[in-house]
Amino acid sequence: MSAAPAPVVDLVNVTKRYQTGSLSVDALRGVNLRIDEGEFVAIIGPSGSGKSTLMHIMGCLDLPTTGTYRLGGVDVGAMNEVELAHVRNKRIGFVFQQFNLLASLSAWRNVELPLVYAGVERGERRERATAALAQVDLLERVEHRPAELSGGQQQRVAVARALVNEPSLVLADEPTGNLDSASAADVLALLSELHQAGRTVVLITHDVETARPAQRVLRIRDGLIQSDEAMTA
Numbered sequence: 001m002s003a004a005p006a007p008v009v010d011l012v013n014v015t016k017r018y019q020t021g022s023l024s025v026d027a028l029r030g031v032n033l034r035i036d037e038g039e040f041v042a043i044i045g046p047s048g049s050g051k052s053t054l055m056h057i058m059g060c061l062d063l064p065t066t067g068t069y070r071l072g073g074v075d076v077g078a079m080n081e082v083e084l085a086h087v088r089n090k091r092i093g094f095v096f097q098q099f100n101l102l103a104s105l106s107a108w109r110n111v112e113l114p115l116v117y118a119g120v121e122r123g124e125r126r127e128r129a130t131a132a133l134a135q136v137d138l139l140e141r142v143e144h145r146p147a148e149l150s151g152g153q154q155q156r157v158a159v160a161r162a163l164v165n166e167p168s169l170v171l172a173d174e175p176t177g178n179l180d181s182a183s184a185a186d187v188l189a190l191l192s193e194l195h196q197a198g199r200t201v202v203l204i205t206h207d208v209e210t211a212r213p214a215q216r217v218l219r220i221r222d223g224l225i226q227s228d229e230a231m232t233a
Contacts, residue, residue: 006073008169008200009035009058014067016053016223027053029223030067035202037168040195042203042211045220052173054220055204059092059171060084072168089114093162093170097177099154101146107133108142111161118165132160136190152183159190170194173204188213 016028027050035041045051056062057069060076069076071087079087088094101110111129120128133142136156146154155175162170172191176184192213195201203214211217212231219227 005037006070007034007036008039008072009033009202010068010070010073011057011064012068012070014057014064014069016050016057016062017065027223028057028064031220031223031225033218033225035200037200038195038198039216040192040201040203040214041216041218042205042214043218043220044205044208044211046206049220050223051204051206051220053223055171055173055202058169058202059094060088089117090165091168093165093167095155095158095162095170095172095175097174099146099151099158099178101154101157103146106143106145107138107149107157107160110146110157111164114161114165128164129160132164133157135163136160150183151179152186155179155183155187156190159187159194163194168200170199170201171204172201174206175203176205176210184210 011031011033014028014031015026018025018027031054043051043054053062057064060071063077071091076084076087108126108129111132112125115125115128130139130142133139136159138153138156138160141149141153146157149157175191176187179187188210191201191203195215203211205211215231217229217231218225
């Protein structure tokens with residue numbers, strides 16, 4: 001009988017303390033969290049609750065002060081900087097509130113950037129970037145620069161860039177924060193489609209309405225997860 005697969009995200013007693021001179025701030029105070037493959041989880045909390053710190057740790061952008069974080073069963077704390085950079089590029093797709101697109105590059109060239117860093121050959125980069133843009137219904141905009149796209153379309157380019165390396169985890173940090181209501185609904189529908197296609201999606205937000213497409217909602221406050229609930233239809 002084969003063993004059950006390791007969870008995509010597994011945090012055990014994770015803390016994070018920031019020290020500035022004599023001042024210390026406990027951003028996370030003992031977080032335990034498991035997210036299995038194919039789940040769509042929303043993490044909700046007000047400003048200063050620790051949700052962004054938690055996202056940074058899950059995304060290997062920061063390391064816990066104490067505790068253990070395993071990504072796909074591998075202890076992140078045992079990795080060096082080169083290994084962490086590889087994990088961020090290959091195994092995690094990031095979607096931020098700021099689209100972080102390069103203004104001088106076309107949509108497909110923005111999407112191909114993770115492949116450039118991974119050393120993928122140019123022809124394959126174009127093919128994979130175009131396929132990722134097709135996934136987000138932007139095939140007709142592959143040559144457009146960010147200034148020629150709406151806010152919702154720019155965020156779709158950012159989602160395509162997050163998907164181009166076929167990551168095991170998609171982290172979306174306030175992805176609708178800079179969008180009008182129609183574009184926000186569009187992006188949330190896209191995240192739902194990714195989940196239905198089998199992706200593991202974690203959505204960070206301060207807004208209950210934004211979290212509605214998720215199947216699980218975690219509420220975080222003062223560096224602790226206060227509740228973990230299944231969403232009802």
